[in-house]
Amino acid sequence: MDRTPVSDADVCIVGAGPAGGIVAHRLAESGASVVVLEAGPRFDGDRREQLERHIRPGLGGPWEMGGARDAFSSSGESFYPLNAARVKGVGGSTLHWQGMVMRLHERDFELDSRHGVGADWPIGYDDLRPYYAAAEREFGVAGAADNPYAPPRDEPYPLPAFRPSHSDSIFAEACERLGIDMHSVGNARNSEPYDGRSPCVGYGTCKPVCPSGAKYTAESHVEEAEAAGARVIDRARVRRLEHDAAGERVVAAAYTTPDGETHRQAATQFVLACGGVENVRLLLLSDSDRYPDGLANSSGAVGRYFMDHLFAGAGGRLDRPTRQNHVGFNTSECHQFYDDADPVNGLKLEFLNYAGPSPVIDALHADTWGDDLRDQLDESYGTHVSMGALVEQLPREDNYVGLDPETTDDLGDPVPEIHWSVDEQTEAALSRANEIQTRVLDELGVEDRWSVGPDETGPAYHHMGTTRMGDDPESSVVDAECRAHDLDNLWISGSSVFPTGGAMNPTLTIAALSVRLAESLRATLG
Amino acid sequence: MRLTRRDALAVLAGLGVTGGAVSLTQFDPPTADSTGEGSGSDGDLGGGGDDDTPPTAVRETMVAAGEVVYPSAVEGIPEFVETYVVGRARDDARRDAMVDAATELDGVARDWENAAFADLPAGDRDRLLRELGVNTADPVPDGTLSERLRFHVVNELLYAFYASPTGGRLVGIENPIGHPGGTESYRRATMDGGETAESGGTADSGGESDG
Numbered sequence: 026m027d028r029t030p031v032s033d034a035d036v037c038i039v040g041a042g043p044a045g046g047i048v049a050h051r052l053a054e055s056g057a058s059v060v061v062l063e064a065g066p067r068f069d070g071d072r073r074e075q076l077e078r079h080i081r082p083g084l085g086g087p088w089e090m091g092g093a094r095d096a097f098s099s100s101g102e103s104f105y106p107l108n109a110a111r112v113k114g115v116g117g118s119t120l121h122w123q124g125m126v127m128r129l130h131e132r133d134f135e136l137d138s139r140h141g142v143g144a145d146w147p148i149g150y151d152d153l154r155p156y157y158a159a160a161e162r163e164f165g166v167a168g169a170a171d172n173p174y175a176p177p178r179d180e181p182y183p184l185p186a187f188r189p190s191h192s193d194s195i196f197a198e199a200c201e202r203l204g205i206d207m208h209s210v211g212n213a214r215n216s217e218p219y220d221g222r223s224p225c226v227g228y229g230t231c232k233p234v235c236p237s238g239a240k241y242t243a244e245s246h247v248e249e250a251e252a253a254g255a256r257v258i259d260r261a262r263v264r265r266l267e268h269d270a271a272g273e274r275v276v277a278a279a280y281t282t283p284d285g286e287t288h289r290q291a292a293t294q295f296v297l298a299c300g301g302v303e304n305v306r307l308l309l310l311s312d313s314d315r316y317p318d319g320l321a322n323s324s325g326a327v328g329r330y331f332m333d334h335l336f337a338g339a340g341g342r343l344d345r346p347t348r349q350n351h352v353g354f355n356t357s358e359c360h361q362f363y364d365d366a367d368p369v370n371g372l373k374l375e376f377l378n379y380a381g382p383s384p385v386i387d388a389l390h391a392d393t394w395g396d397d398l399r400d401q402l403d404e405s406y407g408t409h410v411s412m413g414a415l416v417e418q419l420p421r422e423d424n425y426v427g428l429d430p431e432t433t434d435d436l437g438d439p440v441p442e443i444h445w446s447v448d449e450q451t452e453a454a455l456s457r458a459n460e461i462q463t464r465v466l467d468e469l470g471v472e473d474r475w476s477v478g479p480d481e482t483g484p485a486y487h488h489m490g491t492t493r494m495g496d497d498p499e500s501s502v503v504d505a506e507c508r509a510h511d512l513d514n515l516w517i518s519g520s521s522v523f524p525t526g527g528a529m530n531p532t533l534t535i536a537a538l539s540v541r542l543a544e545s546l547r548a549t550l551g
Numbered sequence: 552m553r554l555t556r557r558d559a560l561a562v563l564a565g566l567g568v569t570g571g572a573v574s575l576t577q578f579d580p581p582t583a584d585s586t587g588e589g590s591g592s593d594g595d596l597g598g599g600g601d602d603d604t605p606p607t608a609v610r611e612t613m614v615a616a617g618e619v620v621y622p623s624a625v626e627g628i629p630e631f632v633e634t635y636v637v638g639r640a641r642d643d644a645r646r647d648a649m650v651d652a653a654t655e656l657d658g659v660a661r662d663w664e665n666a667a668f669a670d671l672p673a674g675d676r677d678r679l680l681r682e683l684g685v686n687t688a689d690p691v692p693d694g695t696l697s698e699r700l701r702f703h704v705v706n707e708l709l710y711a712f713y714a715s716p717t718g719g720r721l722v723g724i725e726n727p728i729g730h731p732g733g734t735e736s737y738r739r740a741t742m743d744g745g746e747t748a749e750s751g752g753t754a755d756s757g758g759e760s761d762g
Contacts, residue, residue, distance in 0.1 A: 229728035
């Protein structure tokens with residue numbers, strides 16, 4: 026494959042996930058010359074190969090993450106499992122995401138003004154509202170207008186919501202008695218055919234792979250971008266951005282291809298879209314005499330304020346069938362407590378449709394077979410229920426992504442260092458989520474209980490905050506249009522620009538900002 | 552409980568094994584009750600004189616292993632396993648490794664027990680596999696003998712069984728993960744139907760504004 030640079034490129038985009046793919050598609054469609062550099066491969070061919078890799082032990086992970094290319098360090102109080110949290114490849118982390126999509130709430134954009142914590146965004150919900158609608162169309166979101174706690178919207182969802190599960194109906198009895206409201210949840214997953222993709226056929230393996238193509242991946246936008254004339258170069262690892270003598274503009278992206286050759290891709294505009302960790306790493310690797318602390322980092326904020334969502338969960342077993350693991354997505358949530366102020370951290374509750382083990386996966390790990398195995402599976406499957414929750418983590422300067430100069434990848438570049446911990450306020454919000462979950466499980470009479478709270482929590486794999494958006498160049502990396510304060514032609518697309526992260530899965534907001542960024546960038550091209 | 556060729560075809564369809572006379576329509580909206588028989592398909596995977604078809608001795612060894620790793624109440628194992636093995640052998644690399652592993656297992660049986668694996672009583676087959684440590688071995692496609700037997704023989708057979716609707720039903724799930732069994736089963740109260748969920752997220756007002 027020809028991996029040499031494109032001549033006369035208007036726009037060079039680094040990263041072929043949703044943040045890069047949407048921008049590439051929009052700009053290519055408008056007539057711009059676009060090149061996308063993606064560090065990972067194209068995963069062509071039948072997705073059922075990845076399905077088997079997921080289900081059967083011994084075949085390795087489905088998306089080839091974790092080799093020397095992906096080395097990292099984790100230095101904070103809490104270990105951060107970075108390579109479980111991302112995918113490098115055309116499609117990016119949407120290759121393995123679950124596909125839950127919802128809008129941030131109005132308060133998420135005004136947390137400092139309203140509550141004196143976190144930061145305000147330089148834009149509000151109303152600014153993003155039309156772009157949210159566009160993002161829902163881009164994904165083909167299946168949803169319903171039954172959520173009384175959702176922010177205002179004007180238009181229907183593109184697709185009807187998935188109907189509630191049998192498991193939801195069990196929870197509904199208890200929640201009704203407790204005054205806890207359940208409602209549907211947005212899914213970037215086809216409930217009907219959409220955009221040339223299949224409806225869901227129930228493989229049950231949404232995360233990490235949807236063999237039918239019902240779940241949105243950014244491969245859709247990359248494909249559309251290429252159809253509109255964009256060039257996408259896979260396995261092109263961008264290692265440095267080069268700027269002009271004045272330090273005002275990026276002039277080239279230096280990338281290395283599998284044959285060991287290093288190329289320079291010149292362009293008029295550059296968009297970083299390689300995630301909340303690699304965006305930072307590339308900016309820091311691009312230090313120079315003019316920018317000794319890294320590119321676009323005169324604020325010192327590049328890499329700071331790393332945030333993720335935290336998981337809280339609780340579950341157990343009932344004395345009746347709960348019908349889990351037929352599908353790999355959820356059909357009901359509760360956003361009733363999201364805007365509460367004590368604690369102020371946002372939280373949302375999930376009613377899981379995949380509680381407990383899957384018999385086939387258990388069987389493949391069992392140390393017996395025959396009737397013994399059947400008896401084990403008969404006992405282990407069938408009566409589990411569980412609730413999950415995502416909890417907001419507020420931005421803290423001492424949670425950061427940096428470079429580990431002591432450790433290099435297979436190209437000799439310093440690896441990213443994740444320094445992450447969970448603060449007491451977030452722990453209080455996790456406890457609050459557990460308290461609500463416990464009330465529901467008590468009401469249901471759930472036994473054999475377990476919970477995941479402050480002591481056991483882990484990240485939800487949403488990398489946010491590390492190139493924060495703001496009006497003040499002294500304290501933020503990009504402006505309200507997602508353009509770097511320091512360099513006129515450098516844009517950053519993705520959740521790294523979030524000043525705060527709320528407690529909603531971030532990809533719909535990533536898409537909305539990407540649509541908006543594409544619009545702003547297009548205007549600069551003339 | 553009786554396994555059929557259709558059960559094997561359903562699992563193969565989930566793995567993308569189609570072709571020849573097989574035209575499983577796994578992306579047509581299915582149901583958890585469908586077992587992989589696509590429209591216009593006679594489910595013929597070949598197997599008679601096909602160059603891809605594993606040797607008879609290998610198929611017999613796999614069937615004999617299936618009779619050990621599947622629950623005792625299961626009937627129809629030979630037809631199910633043969634269909635699955637023949638379909639699986641369409642992947643050259645997988646066929647060669649499976650043939651090698653089964654041949655090695657048969658060789659061990661002949662060395663230790665002076666009989667083909669398939670000719671041993673079921674109890675002796677079970678004991679032999681356990682003595683080889685296959686029950687506790689990690690499944691590794693190119694690992695030690697025990698690891699390869701776990702991957703290419705035992706786990707291949709267990710996957711075929713428990714990812715099929717019929718095998719799943721035996722332990723309470725007619726639409727196991729890996730099987731494209733549609734989006735109705737998750738709403739049912741029981742495997743045989745029962746009331747369909749109507750509460751939870753109401754999800755019945757799609758297309759309207761909540762604004």
